[in-house]
Amino acid sequence: MSRNWIKGKHRKKKAQFGPWSFGPQHGFARITRWNLERSPERLHNGDIEAIFSLTDNEFTRSMWNYQFRITYRLILREKELHFHIGVYNPSKDLSFTFNMLLHTYLKVPDVRRCQITGLHGCTFIDKTRDGAIYQEGREIVTIGEWTDRVYQHTPQEHVITNVVSGRKMRLQKYNFPDTVIWNPWIDQAREMSDFGDDEFPNMLCVESGHVSSPIILLPGTAFEASQILQIIIEGNVNRKTKRNR
């Protein structure tokens, strides 16, 4: 559902998003083999937890010569998936900067019928128009063409309608200031080797990230961010509200 990527920057270089001058598009984290720290296991409260980690190695250092440690903890509940990610800089003297994005593909019955809340008033970088910056005027965003936008300073929550079996999904994010909305549409889909020509109507990327500005990690410090995807069951909300009265 989500392939996260992380892209380190050499100090003093301008933050960027997408192609990376030191290595592959979107950086190395998604093409590097992670360690399985804890295999999926049911906890006493019923949650299923798995923990992955990634530490600098010869491969990452060939592109980006810094020490780091990333911990990626996933928790699966009946209607929720939690993603917690922590990046640590173990160096005694070197700072580094990087971008991070959870590249979440949502399976949808028809992307034209999806509505996304929480973007009204946000500025966005439009990658389909040479990175021009605009401001979103719509309360509810819908997709009807090639869309590749980095919305900046977005709120902690978006609701996306008409995903998986026509349900609503709540996306909550912490410490991820940006939201990328992406669908390649027909022509871009044809140009992508790992994307079927007819797959675009059935997917929508709503991606929590820290991409329009860099994260700066001083020696010995850590950065943490998380995302929760939750299927909204309308009846449950009412029951919970009644219980809390």
Ligand SMILES: O=P(O)(O)OC[C@H]1O[C@@H](O)[C@H](O)[C@@H](O)[C@@H]1O
């Ligand atoms: O095909 P990739 O490398 O997974 O990237 C897909 C898309 O990912 C999105 O996050 C980017 O905004 C797009 O520009 C990019 O095309």
